[in-house]
Amino acid sequence: MTDETQHTPDGAAKPRRLPVTDLSLVVLIGTSGSGKSTFAREHFAPTQVISSDYCRGLVSDDENDQSASADAFELLHFIVGKRLAAGRLTVVDATNVQPAARKQLVALAREHDVLPIAIVLDVPPGICAERNRSRPDRDFGGHVIPRQHRELRRSLGGLEREGFRKVHHLRGVAEVAAAEIVLEKRWNDLRERTGPFDLVGDIHGCRAELETLLTRLGYRLTRDDQGRPVDAEHPEGRTAVFVGDLVDRGPDTPGVLRLVMGMVAAGHALCVPGNHENKLGRAMAGRQVTVAHGLQESLDQLAAEPEEFRAEVRAFMRDLVSHYLLDGGRLVVCHAGLPEKYHGRNSGRVRSHALYGETTGETDEFGLPVRYPWAEEYRGKALVVYGHTPVPTASFLNNTICLDTGCVFGGSLTALRYPERELVAVPAEQEWYAPVRPLITDAPGAREGRPLDLADVAGRRVVETSLHGRVSVREENAAAALEVMSRFALDPRLLSYLPPTMAPSATSRREGYLEHPEEAFFAYRADGVSQVLCEEKHMGSRAVLLVARDPQALEKRFGLVGPGAIWTRTGRAFLGDEQLTEALLDRVRAAAERSGLFAELATDWLLLDTELLPWSLKAVELLRRQYAAVGAAARSALPEVLAALERTGARGIDGLAELTERHRRRVTDAEAFSAAYRRYCWPTEGLSGVRLAPFQVLAAEGANLAVRPHDEHLAWIDRLVAADEQWVADQARAGQQARQHTDGTAQPEPLLRATGRLLVDTTDEASIAAGIAWWEELTGAGGEGMVVKPLASLVRTAPGEGRPGGLVQPGLKVRGREYLRLIYGPDYTEHLDALRQRALGHKRSLALREYALGLEALDRLAGGEPLWRVHEPVFAVLALESEPVDPRL
Numbered sequence: 001m002t003d004e005t006q007h008t009p010d011g012a013a014k015p016r017r018l019p020v021t022d023l024s025l026v027v028l029i030g031t032s033g034s035g036k037s038t039f040a041r042e043h044f045a046p047t048q049v050i051s052s053d054y055c056r057g058l059v060s061d062d063e064n065d066q067s068a069s070a071d072a073f074e075l076l077h078f079i080v081g082k083r084l085a086a087g088r089l090t091v092v093d094a095t096n097v098q099p100a101a102r103k104q105l106v107a108l109a110r111e112h113d114v115l116p117i118a119i120v121l122d123v124p125p126g127i128c129a130e131r132n133r134s135r136p137d138r139d140f141g142g143h144v145i146p147r148q149h150r151e152l153r154r155s156l157g158g159l160e161r162e163g164f165r166k167v168h169h170l171r172g173v174a175e176v177a178a179a180e181i182v183l184e185k186r187w188n189d190l191r192e193r194t195g196p197f198d199l200v201g202d203i204h205g206c207r208a209e210l211e212t213l214l215t216r217l218g219y220r221l222t223r224d225d226q227g228r229p230v231d232a233e234h235p236e237g238r239t240a241v242f243v244g245d246l247v248d249r250g251p252d253t254p255g256v257l258r259l260v261m262g263m264v265a266a267g268h269a270l271c272v273p274g275n276h277e278n279k280l281g282r283a284m285a286g287r288q289v290t291v292a293h294g295l296q297e298s299l300d301q302l303a304a305e306p307e308e309f310r311a312e313v314r315a316f317m318r319d320l321v322s323h324y325l326l327d328g329g330r331l332v333v334c335h336a337g338l339p340e341k342y343h344g345r346n347s348g349r350v351r352s353h354a355l356y357g358e359t360t361g362e363t364d365e366f367g368l369p370v371r372y373p374w375a376e377e378y379r380g381k382a383l384v385v386y387g388h389t390p391v392p393t394a395s396f397l398n399n400t401i402c403l404d405t406g407c408v409f410g411g412s413l414t415a416l417r418y419p420e421r422e423l424v425a426v427p428a429e430q431e432w433y434a435p436v437r438p439l440i441t442d443a444p445g446a447r448e449g450r451p452l453d454l455a456d457v458a459g460r461r462v463v464e465t466s467l468h469g470r471v472s473v474r475e476e477n478a479a480a481a482l483e484v485m486s487r488f489a490l491d492p493r494l495l496s497y498l499p500p501t502m503a504p505s506a507t508s509r510r511e512g513y514l515e516h517p518e519e520a521f522f523a524y525r526a527d528g529v530s531q532v533l534c535e536e537k538h539m540g541s542r543a544v545l546l547v548a549r550d551p552q553a554l555e556k557r558f559g560l561v562g563p564g565a566i567w568t569r570t571g572r573a574f575l576g577d578e579q580l581t582e583a584l585l586d587r588v589r590a591a592a593e594r595s596g597l598f599a600e601l602a603t604d605w606l607l608l609d610t611e612l613l614p615w616s617l618k619a620v621e622l623l624r625r626q627y628a629a630v631g632a633a634a635r636s637a638l639p640e641v642l643a644a645l646e647r648t649g650a651r652g653i654d655g656l657a658e659l660t661e662r663h664r665r666r667v668t669d670a671e672a673f674s675a676a677y678r679r680y681c682w683p684t685e686g687l688s689g690v691r692l693a694p695f696q697v698l699a700a701e702g703a704n705l706a707v708r709p710h711d712e713h714l715a716w717i718d719r720l721v722a723a724d725e726q727w728v729a730d731q732a733r734a735g736q737q738a739r740q741h742t743d744g745t746a747q748p749e750p751l752l753r754a755t756g757r758l759l760v761d762t763t764d765e766a767s768i769a770a771g772i773a774w775w776e777e778l779t780g781a782g783g784e785g786m787v788v789k790p791l792a793s794l795v796r797t798a799p800g801e802g803r804p805g806g807l808v809q810p811g812l813k814v815r816g817r818e819y820l821r822l823i824y825g826p827d828y829t830e831h832l833d834a835l836r837q838r839a840l841g842h843k844r845s846l847a848l849r850e851y852a853l854g855l856e857a858l859d860r861l862a863g864g865e866p867l868w869r870v871h872e873p874v875f876a877v878l879a880l881e882s883e884p885v886d887p888r889l
Contacts, residue, residue, distance in 0.1 A: 016179045018168045020117055021186060023344065025084060025109040026091040027102060027164070029155070030121035031148040033128030035176055039121060040093045043181040050079050052094035077104060084112035087344065089183075097151040099162065106163040113345035118164040120156065122171050125149040186346060187321045190270070194327045197418040198234070199241045201394070201403030202274065202387040203260075204294070205250020205301075205432070209413040210259065212426045214240070217415055222262070228255060231262040232269075241324070243387040244274025244335035244355075249294030249408045249433040253301050254309070261316050273320035274335040274388065275355045281317035284310065294408075294433060322354040329382055331418060336388035337400065340380030357388055375400040379462055379470070385416060390435070394423055395863045399464055409435040457482055463876045466859065467794075468807055468852030473879045481879035489571035493559050496861045496870050497698055498877040499542050499569050499609060500850030502787070503843045504889055505812045507836045514820055514828070514835055517775045518768065520788040520812040525762035527808045531791040533710045534771055536756035537813060538693040539784040540613035543567070543574050545694075546605065547588050553604035557701065559867070563589070564605070566612075571878060574612060583687055587724065587751045588694075594723035597716060603700035607858075613691040613753070616681035666827055693753040694720060704858040707794045714757055724752040759791065779816025787811045794855070809844065810851045823888045843889045846880060853877045 020026060026044075028036040040049040053063040055076045060068035076092065083090040096102050102118075109116035125145050132145065159167045170176045198217050203210050207229075211221060214232045219240070222231040232240070246260055247253045263269035273281075280298050283289045291299070302310055323334035325344050332343050336357035342350045358372040378384065378398040387404035394403050394414050407413040410431030415424045461473040473481075489495060506523060508516035517534070524532050546564040548554045555561050563585045566574040575581045592598050592606055684690050696713045698706045705713075731748040756778070760771040775786050788811065795808040821828060824835060853873040860870045 014178065016168075016170065016175060017182050018119065018179055019166065019182050019184045020089075021115050021166075021346070022183045022189070023087055023089060023186060023346075024115040024117050025080065025105060026089070026117045026119060027096055027105050028091065028093050028119050028121065029096045029102070029152065029159075030123065031097065031125065031128045031145050031152060032095060033131035033145065034121040034123040035131075035173075036093050036095075036121055039119075039176060039179070040091055043179075044089075044091050048089050049091045049093050050076055050083075052076055052092075055079070073101075073104075077108060080105070080108055081112065084108065084114055095148060097148050097155060099155060099158075102155075102159075102162055110163070110347060110349075113342060113347035113350050115165040115346050116163055117166045118159050118168065120152070120159075120167065120169045121176050122152065122156075122169060123173055123176065127173060186344060188324050188346070189344060190324050190326050191328050193239070193270075195331075195418055196236075196238050196420070197241050197326065197331070198238055198424075199243060199333060199385045199403060199416045199418060201243060201405055201414045202245035202390070202407070203242070203250070203256050203413065204245055204248055204276070204408035205253040205256055205298070206407045206413060206428065207250070207252035207255035207259065208429055209407050209426055210256060213413050213415055213424065216424055216426060217417070219268075221259075229259045229262075231266050232259065233263075233266070234268070240269040241326075241333050241385075242269065242271040243333060243385060243403055244272050244320075245276045245387060245404070246271070246274070247280050247298045248276040249297060251432055253298040254305050257313055257316070258309075261312065264316070270324060270333070271320060272323055272334055273317065273355060277317045277320060278355050281314060284314050284317075322351040325382070327419070332380075332382045332384045334384070334386050337374055337386040337402075338384055339374055339378065340382070343380070343382060375402075379464060383418070385418075393864060394425075395865050396421075396860075397865065397869060406435070408432045457485075457872075457875050461872075461876060461879070463853060463856070463873050465852040465856040465873065467796075467855055468849060471849050471853055471873075471876060471880075473876050477879040477882045478875075480882040481875055484570055484572075484878060485875065490565055490567050490573055491560065492871055493867055494546055494554075494565045495567065495571050495874050496546070496558075497544055497607060497854055497857050498571060498850075498874050499544060500810075500854050500877060501843070501847050501881070501885075502811050502813050503809055503840060503847040505788070505814050506840065507838060509836070512829060512832070513817065514824070514832060515785070515814050517772050517786070517788065517814045520814050521760060521762045521768050521771060523812065524788065524790060524808070527795070527797055529790045529792075529795055529808060530761055530763050532760050532762055532788050533714075533791045534758045534760055534774065534786045534788050535695060535710070535714075536778060537784045537786050537815070538611040538613060538753070538755070539819070540611040540615055540691075540693065541574070541617065542569050543610050543612040543692075544698075545585065545588060545608040545610055545692075547585055547592060547608065549589065549593070549598050549604040557605065570881065571874075580686060584690065584692065584751070587687070587727075588692070588720070590727060591720045591723040591752060594727065595716075595719035597697075597719065601697075601700040601703065601705075603703070606700055607698040608694045609696040609698050610692055610694040613693065614682050614684065614689070617684055617690060687751060688749060690751065691753045692751055693755055695755045699858050699861055702862055702864070704855065704862040706855060706858050709792050710789050711757075711759075711791060714755060717752075718754060721750075721752045721754045725750050760788075775814060775816075779818065782818070783816060784819045785813065785815040787813050807848050807852060809847060838886065838889065840889065842883075843885050846883060846885055850877045850880055853880075 028040060030036050037051065037053075040051075052069075052072055056065060056068050056072035057063040059071040059075060062068070073094075076094070080090050080092060092105055094101065096105070106116045128149070129142070129145050156169065168179075170179055198219075200210070200213065211229055214221065217234070217240075218236070218238070219232040219234050221229045222233070224230045234240075240263060242260055246256045250256070260269060260271055264271050276294070276298075279289055279295060283291070283295060283299060284302070289295070302313065323332060323338055323343075325332055329343070332338060334354040336353065336355060338350070338354055342353060358374060375384075375397050378400050380399060382399070384400040386400070386402055389402060390404045390406035390409060390411065391402050392405065392411065394401055394405055394416070401416060403414050403416060405412045405414040405425060407428045410428050412425040412427050416422070417424065457478055459478060460475045461478055463471045463473065465471055485492065505515055505517070505520040508514060508519055510516050521532065543566050545566050546554070546558075548562065548564045551561050551563060554564065563582050566581055566584065568574050573581070575584070588608070597606065598604065682689055694717045696706060696710075697716050698704075728748045728750050758771060758774045761767040771788075779785055790808060790810070793810070796806060797808055815823070817829070824831075828835065853876050857870055857873040857877075860873070
């Protein structure tokens with residue numbers, strides 16, 4: 001409660017400053033006529049005030065209809081709940097003199113984890129009655145105001161016990177008029193601090209490792225006259241942020257506290273409390289606690305310190321704030337993790353979750369509580385950095401990361417550089433404390449042994465990607481993907497990547513062309529991309545290869561023993577012949593070994609994006625049913641029709657010239673159609689006739705290589721091709737041409753095919769002309785066309801000049817005129833005007849979403865994340881493939 005009213009020498013009330021937390025529920029309390037509505041109007045925004053009178057008017061068209069009060073207050077509570085859920089300061093304008101009315105409001109504040117604040121307008125009943133007499137709409141009996149005033153007086157002593165965190169008591173009209181509302185920031189709101197930050201995981205008394213880590217991060221330590229570190233400052237102004245559990249178990253809790261407290265006091269660091277600080281603080285304050293989990297070590301070590309230091313420790317731990325919002329709300333730091341609904345909130349429940357997390361109510365075989373996997377369900381925009389549950393290595397999960405890597409248990413002490421998202425770790429000097437449970441991955445969502453679950457993929461899904469934000473998957477698309485994945489796909493442990501779809505270039509306006517390279521060059525130039533790589537487009541079928549260096553190489557990362565796998569864009573095994581699959585993988589493995597690629601990339605496996613030729617190797621049934629049938633029918637029927645037209649015209653019948661010429665073009669188009677698909681078909685037997693054209697090395701152990709420049713990829717591919725060609729030459733020189741191999745090949749043939757390429761400068765007209773000429777040469781010789789890609793591979797644009805900013809298309813395909821006959825029909829050139837109306841927007845959007853998902857899967861794979869995490873974006877790519885998009889694009 002506030003003090004008695006103070007007055008100036010002339011008798012006027014002194015201005016009263018009433019602190020109000022910027023996110024809170026303010027409950028005005030006073031009799032009718034005490035001036036609550038006027039007070040609310042003067043001190044708060046109209047949208048912040050929810051009036052019972054207004055709600056009564058909404059439900060009954062009469063603000064004074066007391067029979068509508070029940071509905072009015074139900075509406076008021078609903079609106080208040082919605083505002084608090086949205087994080088809005090809310091003021092309730094009602095009499096609120098009865099405990100039952102206030103109880104519901106306090107419960108709403110608690111439900112939404114905000115502070116309830118009471119402002120009491122204690123105005124004499126006579127003044128209230130006089131005010132009401134001047135208002136004809138306030139026609140109620142004379143007993144009402146005295147009764148309300150009695151209820152108010154009875155309530156004054158118990159408001160804090162009811163749950164109000166602040167109570168401002170304004171006595172009399174003068175003090176009400178002199179009041180001034182002062183909005184206070186929440187203690188956890190440091191959004192104005194933008195970093196950069198270095199976030200440090202659980203230390204547990206490992207002072208030496210902390211010194212080493214801070215030094216590696218670039219901090220300069222300051223020591224006292226006894227050589228003890230008492231501060232650390234970064235020359236570039238970075239701020240260290242400690243996620244709690246500074247104390248217990250380790251060899252030097254006082255040393256850690258002395259250093260961290262010094263950094264916080266100097267403004268060089270922030271710190272949130274851990275559950276161990278909470279318990280140690282209560283023990284030092286004389287509270288009854290169970291001495292366990294390393295607490296005795298801290299108490300013994302602190303007992304040797306001066307009382308002055310212990311008092312500083314008590315004050316430090318008492319003042320720690322449960323969690324912090326930083327960098328405009330994009331970063332949340334706490335000890336045990338925090339769901340988005342608790343970010344920036346203040347309540348005992350929020351503090352408890354921030355300190356201890358949430359458990360399932362079960363215990364594991366070591367008698368320790370099983371943590372609820374909140375991070376698996378987290379979809380918040382803010383990065384949540386926490387510790388509490390030790391993991392072998394830190395990794396990102398749904399925009400969260402656990403930094404407790406078990407230093408005190410012999411693991412490491414880890415820091416996260418923010419916003420760089422770089423991890424820096426130093427190993428423990430020794431195992432300082434034997435863990436009850438072995439140091440295994442057990443943080444929320446990071447458990448390697450967790451199997452795939454139907455709940456991971458069923459229903460509407462939202463996948464968080466680092467490059468493209470949230471990507472949504474509709475429920476019906478997820479159902480279609482689940483059908484494919486469950487019935488036809490490879491073992492999901494191997495499906496670490498599915499290739500994204502690719503958008504064509506913008507429609508050309510050139511006479512006779514639907515697609516032309518200049519459109520791709522101009523598009524990238526508009527996006528600020530000056531260097532593009534044109535790659536020959538092989539007419540085969542897209543295939544992803546997982547190649548193992550030896551049969552056991554995949555076991556550690558993928559949980560399977562074998563040579564690897566080959567799969568299609570929908571995750572199905574590419575070749576039905578297991579022996580042929582192994583023979584092909586063995587040739588690629590040998591080429592990677594010979595070329596030194598395994599050694600250079602320090603990996604025992606490679607993931608490759610390729611085209612497998614000929615087209616007929618995979619699509620033979622499609623060719624027979626669709627392309628060959630159409631071509632045969634056209635070649636059979638059209639010549640006879642043309643001959644009949646020509647004979648009729650020869651007899652002198654007029655009006656047939658145009659029709660005859662049209663059918664003559666159709667005969668030519670039919671021949672061109674058949675010639676087009678035949679170019680991409682040839683017989684194969686075993687590996688004989690099979691060709692593999694890799695164009696990207698997607699990933700290796702611990703590395704997402706897909707973001708590397710395309711010329712690096714093609715250089716790696718060239719080495720693979722050269723190694724394979726050398727193997728064939730060696731076989732020939734050894735006189736083994738006639739040996740019958742297990743794959744059925746009588747004579748070794750080159751398997752790997754290089755990808756032709758040309759670098760084009762989109763700002764140079766001569767370079768563009770050279771690119772167009774190269775495309776014309778490729779397509780003129782029967783090639784499918786080319787793919788134009790930014791040389792840098794991954795390119796993002798900043799907003800500006802009418803552009804929203806974001807990812808640039810990773811590639812644009814430009815297909816040749818003759819190949820497009822297979823896509824749009826033999827005589828598509830007769831309908832170019834109509835085809836130019838094709839809509840590309842959805843295809844482009846789909847290509848970017850699938851590209852971002854593919855890179856997200858590779859990032860998670862490289863980061864060593866568990867299978868279900870890698871599988872999540874892979875499944876989303878498959879689901880997006882069922883979106884309705886013109887398949888000809």
